Amino acid sequence: MRLKRIAIAGLVLGLAFTGWCQRRGFRWPSRGSESPSLARNEAEKRVLATLDQAQRAGDMYQNVPASDGRLLRVLAESAGAKSVVELGTSTGLSGMWLSLALLETGGRLTTFEIDSGRAATARANFKKAGVDHLVTLIEGDAHRNVTRLKDPVDIVFIDADKDGYLDYLNKLLPLVRPGGLILAHNVEMAPEYVRAVTTSPQLETIFSGDGGGLGITLKKR
Numbered sequence: 647m648r649l650k651r652i653a654i655a656g657l658v659l660g661l662a663f664t665g666w667c668q669r670r671g672f673r674w675p676s677r678g679s680e681s682p683s684l685a686r687n688e689a690e691k692r693v694l695a696t697l698d699q700a701q702r703a704g705d706m707y708q709n710v711p712a713s714d715g716r717l718l719r720v721l722a723e724s725a726g727a728k729s730v731v732e733l734g735t736s737t738g739l740s741g742m743w744l745s746l747a748l749l750e751t752g753g754r755l756t757t758f759e760i761d762s763g764r765a766a767t768a769r770a771n772f773k774k775a776g777v778d779h780l781v782t783l784i785e786g787d788a789h790r791n792v793t794r795l796k797d798p799v800d801i802v803f804i805d806a807d808k809d810g811y812l813d814y815l816n817k818l819l820p821l822v823r824p825g826g827l828i829l830a831h832n833v834e835m836a837p838e839y840v841r842a843v844t845t846s847p848q849l850e851t852i853f854s855g856d857g858g859g860l861g862i863t864l865k866k867r
């Protein structure tokens with residue numbers, strides 16, 4: 647009975663608060679994907695304009711939605727990432743989102759793509775966005791090419807062949823610095839990977855549902 651009264655009081659208060667907000671024209675901020683990113687300077691404006699043009703021109707192939715792109719930028723910038731590795735460049739949209747962070751952190755992106763047409767489009771996009779000096783695009787099979795990497799990595803972003811996620815994790819985890827992140831897109835399509843990142847005591851993993859299911863894994867210190 648007491649619980650029922652508390653629940654009803656909570657409901658009434660909630661409705662009253664909602665009405666009060668509406669009368670004052672206050673709205674909760676819309677979800678990230680619905681409100682545009684606002685440029686703080688010319689460099690950022692150029693990247694955002696190129697992202698917008700690429701989307702309008704249909705210069706796309708399975709790219710991250712803007713909501714996930716923004717999350718990538720937030721994670722990379724807040725981590726102060728100096729070295730980001732991406733598997734699956736496609737036409738460069740996620741690379742441009744990450745570059746927004748790297749412009750601020752003074753970092754660099756190494757990105758891998760097997761399809762030469764998409765790699766060419768990505769290169770053109772990076773140039774147009776004014777971030778080509780931050781990006782090294784390595785064309786070919788990433789499973790083979792990542793073995794060339796030797797330096798520590800702050801963030802790995804896995805977004806290539808889904809059945810290859812576990813192999814990418816196994817090859818790159820040793821390079822990720824303690825406290826670094828392994829991000830993986832569309833993780834619902836990579837169950838073996840999910841098992842690996844959720845059963846290791848060295849890793850802490852959460853999942854973001856807004857967009858294509860982004861796995862966010864911390865390599866513990």
Ligand SMILES: C[S@@+](CC[C@H](N)C(=O)[O-])C[C@H]1O[C@@H](n2cnc3c(N)ncnc32)[C@H](O)[C@@H]1O
Nearest residue numbers: 708709710734736739740759760788805806807
């Ligand atoms: C989902 S798309 C990447 C989207 C991109 N991250 C973005 O959001 O803009 C996956 C890309 O991975 C590439 N890919 C698939 N297998 C690969 C491999 N073994 N090595 C390198 N790239 C690969 C595909 O050609 C495709 O362009």
